[in-house]
Amino acid sequence: MIGYVRGIVSHIFGDYCFIDVQGVGYRVYIAASTRQKLNTGTEASLFTYLNVREDALMLYGFYTQDEYQLFLKLTSVGGIGPKVALGILSAISPDAFRLAVGSKNLTVLTKIPGIGKKTAERIIVELHDKIGVVGTDSQLNKEEQIVVDETDDATQQALAALTALGYTQAEVMPAINRHGAAKSVQELIKLVLRDFGGR
Structure with a gap:
């Protein structure tokens, strides 16, 4: 079993990333918490779990x-x-x-x-x-309760739009909560995307 991989993060997608290990790109599936800690072009080390299926080998990675x-x-x-x-x-x-x-x-x-x-x-x-x-x-602080918070229509619409872009609820809700006074759904989405650097 592959215990961990260490290499350069070449690409980051919604639920996986590519780790370049001496010219070999490993597709590693990751949770939102790990995704938030990765940056393209930098080295990262992830603890890994290899899931063996009849039709695929899938590598899951964890920052901690x-x-x-x-x-x-x-x-x-x-x-x-x-x-x-x-x-x-x-x-x-x-x-x-x-x-x-x-x-x-x-x-x-x-x-x-x-x-x-x-x-x-x-x-x-x-x-x-x-x-x-x-x-x-x-x-349980506010950020940890994001899966149970009741939200208004603007927040729900912004959340739906951002998750459609590939972000997860765990990633965007803290930012949405910070900008909760935004006047419109569009403004709220714009502010959250600005927080993420437009990625």
């Missing part, structure tokens, strides 16, 4: 060992494959996820895209005793 370990625990849950696990890591921070599981907070878990009530209940049953619990419910 913490996310890598949580990914492994998620894929050990029945019905959760690598893509769903990566989606969970894109929607909520590891600490917020542990807190939600530790406090058996179905509301938070079912707000994660692709996670229904039955899957959330399965996650709690199978992972409650396997992951550490950080803090208490009251300690």
Whole structure:
């Protein structure tokens, strides 16, 4: 198994990047939290998980060992494959996820895209005793609660437009919250894109 890759980030896309390792470009699937830490043209080292399927070999990469370990625990849950696990890591921070599981907070878990009530209940049953619990419910800050925040129409429209451009909810909601006083959807989108440097 490939434990990690280190090389130059040559391209960054919505849910994957290319890492150039001595002239060989590895397609590495990444969560939003890892994507935010990468910059094209710079060197990066990612912990990796190689998923072997009948029709493909897929490499998943993580900026921190913490996310890598949580990914492994998620894929050990029945019905959760690598893509769903990566989606969970894109929607909520590891600490917020542990807190939600530790406090058996179905509301938070079912707000994660692709996670229904039955899957959330399965996650709690199978992972409650396997992951550490950080803090208490009251300690979830605004950024960590992005998957459960109620938003107005302008925010919803801006979120939909930005995710259509390839960004994830976890990436854009902190920026949307910062510019919440924007007068229009167009202005809100413009301000968020400016924060991301137009990438």
